[in-house]
Amino acid sequence: GESVGLHLPTLSVQEGDNSIINCAYSNSASDYFIWYKQESGKGPQFIIDIRSNMDKRQGQRVTVLLNKTVKHLSLQIAATQPGDSAVYFCAENIREYGNKLVFGAGTILRVKS
Amino acid sequence: EPEVTQTPSHQVTQMGQEVILRCVPISNHLYFYWYRQILGQKVEFLVSFYNNEISEKSEIFDDQFSVERPDGSNFTLKIRSTKLEDSAMYFCASTNREVGEKLFFGSGTQLSVL
Numbered sequence: 001g002e003s004v005g006l007h008l009p010t011l012s013v014q015e016g017d018n019s020i021i022n023c024a025y026s027n028s029a030s031d032y033f034i035w036y037k038q039e040s041g042k043g044p045q046f047i048i049d050i051r052s053n054m055d056k057r058q059g060q061r062v063t064v065l066l067n068k069t070v071k072h073l074s075l076q077i078a079a080t081q082p083g084d085s086a087v088y089f090c091a092e093n094i095r096e097y098g099n100k101l102v103f104g105a106g107t108i109l110r111v112k113s
Numbered sequence: 114e115p116e117v118t119q120t121p122s123h124q125v126t127q128m129g130q131e132v133i134l135r136c137v138p139i140s141n142h143l144y145f146y147w148y149r150q151i152l153g154q155k156v157e158f159l160v161s162f163y164n165n166e167i168s169e170k171s172e173i174f175d176d177q178f179s180v181e182r183p184d185g186s187n188f189t190l191k192i193r194s195t196k197l198e199d200s201a202m203y204f205c206a207s208t209n210r211e212v213g214e215k216l217f218f219g220s221g222t223q224l225s226v227l
Contacts, residue, residue: 018225032208032214043218044156079154093214100146100169103116103156 010108019077021107023090026071034095034101035064035075038087047075047088077109085111114137115221119205125225126195134190134222138204145188146216147180148208156204164186166183195226 013019020082027035031052036044050057050073057064063076073090087108091101118137126132138145147159162180163166171177179191188207192199202223206216 034215036218041220043206043220044216046217049215091156093188099212100158100161102158103148105155 009105010110012110012112013080015082015111015113016079019075019080019084019109019111021075021077021088021090021109023073023075023104024071025073025093025104027090027094028068028071029094032093033064033066033073034091034093035062035073036089036091036103037084038089038106040086044089051095080109080111080113082113085109116215117205117207117217119203119219119222121222122220123126123223123225125227128197128226129194132192132224134192134194134203134205134224136188136190136219137186138188138205138207139209139217140186142207142209142217144208144210145180145182146192146208148204148206148218149201150204150221151201159190159203192224195224197226200224200226 034049037045048059061078065074087106091103145162160170162177202221204221205219
C-alpha cells in the first residue's frame with residue numbers, strides 16, 4: 001500500500017549545526033522521492049529530489065540519501081540557519097500508479113540561535 | 114521565476130454552500146493537481162488532471178468535488194455543498210513531465226466552513 005512516514009516529528013538544532021531529517025517508506029515500487037519545505041502559511045517548496053537508481057544527491061547545503069535496502073530516505077542540511085526552520089515533508093512517487101506524490105507526515109525543524 | 118498562483122488566500126463559507134477555489138498553474142505545465150492539508154496533518158492528494166480530464170482521484174474526491182479548466186490558464190476546484198470537515202488548506206500544483214515529477218505548489222487557499 002501507500003505509506004510514507006517519519007521517525008521524528010520535531011527536530012531542534014543549534015544554528016550552524018548540521019540537521020538530519022529521516023523518512024521511512026514502505027513501498028518498494030517507489031521510484032522517485034522528493035523533499036519539500038513548508039513554512040507557515042505557505043505551500044510546499046521543492047528542496048531536492050532523487051530517483052531510485054541513485055543513492056545520493058547533493059544540492060546547495062542539502063544532501064538526500066536513499067537506502068533502498070531498508071527503505072529509508074534522509075535529508076541532510078549543512079550549517080543550519082534560522083531560515084531553515086519549517087516543516088519538512090518527504091514524498092514518494094510510484095510511476096506505475098501515475099504521477100502522484102504521496103506525502104509523509106512531516107518533521108518540524110526548529111533552529112535555535 | 115514562474116509560480117503557481119491561487120485565489121483567494123482565505124475563504125470562509127457556511128456549511129452547505131458551494132465554493133470555487135481558483136488556481137493559475139505555470140503556463141507551460143500540462144499536469145495539474147489539487148491537494149489539501151488539514152491543520153497539523155500531512156498533505157493529501159485529491160485529484161490530478163491532464164488533457165482536460167481527471168487522471169486520478171482519491172477517496173476524498175467524492176461527488177461533491179469537481180475540477181475544471183475553463184480556459185487556457187485557470188484550473189478550479191469546486192465543492193458543491195461544503196461540510197465542516199472540508200475545512201483545510203487547499204493547494205494547487207502543476208508540473209511538466211519534461212522536468213520530471215517535481216510538483217510546483219501554490220501558496221494555498223485556507224477554506225473555513227462554519
